[in-house]
Amino acid sequence: MAQPLSLNVSNCVGGSNRAPILVANEYHHWSQRMEMYLKRLGRDVWRSVEKGLHVPFLTPVQADGAQVRLGGGQAAMNHPMKDDLDKMESDAVAFYEISCRVAPDNFDIMIICNLAKEPWDVLNNFYEGSQQHQDKRLTTSLNEFKNVKAHAAESLEESFKRFNLIVTKLSNPGTVRSNHETNI
Structure with a gap:
């Protein structure tokens, strides 16, 4: 193991x-x-x-108007800067x-x-995951957000942490929300 x-x-x-x-x-x-x-x-x-x-970007080396050739007919190239x-x-x-x-x-x-x-x-x-997987995860997070409610035995702090986690999922890359949308 x-x-x-x-x-x-x-x-x-x-x-x-x-x-x-x-x-x-x-x-x-x-x-x-x-x-x-x-x-x-x-x-x-x-x-x-x-x-x-x-x-x-390498360019052929020029010598007196003619390209400098290596053995085998290849043009010599300048060195990287x-x-x-x-x-x-x-x-x-x-x-x-x-x-x-x-x-x-x-x-x-x-x-x-x-x-x-x-x-x-x-x-x-x-x-x-793939774009399709990310879209599915976003849809799930949006549904979670729409249906968020405090549970009966949950403290206000626990409820707030759970809500913040959902908001964080919605603000991951690929999801653009203004501060106004996030606050609402």
């Missing part, structure tokens, strides 16, 4: 110098914290998660941070990934 992973709150939340650890039933919180952490490492680190690996190399390094940093902050079970899911965007998308799909 596998030993349960022991985590304390500071590991789950992360900090200014370490990314949060993904706990299975807290993916939504982890993804928000991880996004903030990766953005803090640099705009290119988060950009590589959102958009994928930066591919530098420092900015391109920095952006490519950012993808490696993002991939490392994501892959090192997941539990072994999740690491097995994303072992086939090569770029930072891939494990992010794999984990999102695994925990959040």
Whole structure:
């Protein structure tokens, strides 16, 4: 039998110098914290998660009006610029941070990934599900919200916590509500 992973709150939340650890039933919180952490490492680190690996634009090398050719007839290409190399390094940093902050079970899911965007998308799909699944969850939450009532033996505090949990489900990404709608 596998030993349960022991985590304390500071590991789950992360900090200014370490990314949060993904706990299975807290993916939504982890993804928000991880996004903030990766953005803090640099705009290119988060950009590589959102958009994928930066591919530098290489052009054929020109010499006296004629292209320089390599053996085999290929045109020689210029080298990536420092900015391109920095952006490519950012993808490696993002991939490392994501892959090192997941539990072994999740690491097995994303072992086939090569770029930072891939494990992010794999984990999102695994925990959040398809668009159809997300729509179903939203419909369920909306019905819960419409039918929320205090239970007979429930204290006001317990009722308020349950109500706040329902409101939080409705304010997850993909559901845009104004402050006015949330307050109503």
